[in-house]
Amino acid sequence: MTTDGELASSHPGDEHETPELYGIPFYCVQAHTSALTTLKARIAQHYDLASTYYYSLWGQHIHHGLFTNGATTKEAAQGNLIDFMLEFSEFPKSGATVLDVGCGLGGTCRYLAQRRGSTVTGITISEQQIGLARKITGQDAAAEEPQSSNGDFTSKGSTMNGSIDETPAPVSQDALASTPFLHYGSEGGQVRFLHLDAEQMSKHLPPATYTHVWVTEALSHIPNKALFFKSAFDLLKPATSAQPSRLIIADWFRGPPESFTLADDAAASSLTPAQLSTVAQIEDGMLLPELPSVQSYIAHALAAGFTLMRAPPPSTHLTSFTSTDNYTATLQNPIDISPHVAATWDISWSLVSSPSLWAYAISQGRDGLSFLQSFRAMRRGYKEGSLRYGVVVFEKPVAEA
Secondary structure, eight states: OOSSSTTTTTTTGGGGOOOOOTTTTTGGSSSSOHHHHHHHHHHHHHHHHHHHHHHHHSSSSOSSOOOOOOSSSHHHHHHHHHHHHHTTOOOOSOEEEEETTTOTTSSSHHHOOOOOOOOEEEEEEEEEHHHHHHHHHHHHHHHOOOOTSSSSSOOTTTOOOBBOOSOOOBBBTTTHSSSEEEEEEETTEEEEHHHEOOGGGGHSSOSSSSEEEEEEOOOGSOOOOOHHHHHHHHOOOOOOOOSSOEEEEEEEOOOOGGGGTTTTHHHTTTOOHHHHHHHHHHHHHHTOSOOHHHHHHHHHHHHHHHOOOOOOOOOHHHTSSBBOOOOOOOSSHHHHHHHHHHHHHHHHHHHTTTHHHHHHHHHHHHHHHHHHHHHHHHEEEEHHSSSEEEEEEEEEOOOOO
């Protein structure tokens, strides 16, 4: 049954409702706070099953789009979001070493290598995503002129014709030595992809290695967020006045709209039962331990030793990313850009209109159906204000001399 007035009644999703958990209304259901190992296994299984479909549906970027600065298509909007994050975080034009946590199909890794000459390591919990990321990268690189000094841009598992071994080797202590970078783009960039749980990254990656840790819509999946922030802090290089070390995050957050400035408790208590029901459906379908608040991220980051980066100074170019006829986001850190990304889910809902897709989702059990139904909850969350989207940038303090 349709619950949102703006949804078309002919959509196949209107014919299916996700069963309530144990007969309990969604807003009374606790988020995935128990059996977190099982939750991570479900997340890995979801992306192993769905990533090929994501690629056919969304292309190489499986994250929100920013529909400003003239972007009208999903592809342009997704690139627009990355460009905004680069500008807002004052990302260097060249020379960055980046860890992309939850790299998906490697779209952002390749973007940073190609556009900013960055050296990027992408990690994901999904074996299927690693295989696809390597295959797409190898095929892209094979279509270009060789980039390395010896004229050979091949890496382990890839060949000059773009074929690639899609079975990722499990991460071990010698994974970095056995997984070389692939030269990518004309700006001297390099990429590589590792099958690695983000909660294990500090055990397998050397400390003080990266100038930037980048995470787009993946941190909300990670159960132990305190561990993530501590690990990110340890993996970043010591900061200097000439070379800051920054953690750049884009994610969805629990509302309300004023939650970016309210204390966490006040923000949580302001949601109505109907809004809490929407949040619970998002948590359930998107396999989140809970939908976090931006203030909880700030608290974890400060406890790990980070400070909030100062907001960048206004500029015509930066403002173009955050302005429409109806809304202009204030350039503050963290920044709420929800009105500019909400159209992502209008497009997503229209893209999942195939009855055969819904039949397949149902065949996969409750998780498959609740995932597709959460698309509708995402739309409703942005409309009613229980779901927000923002970017927040942290940095390591410069060590005193």
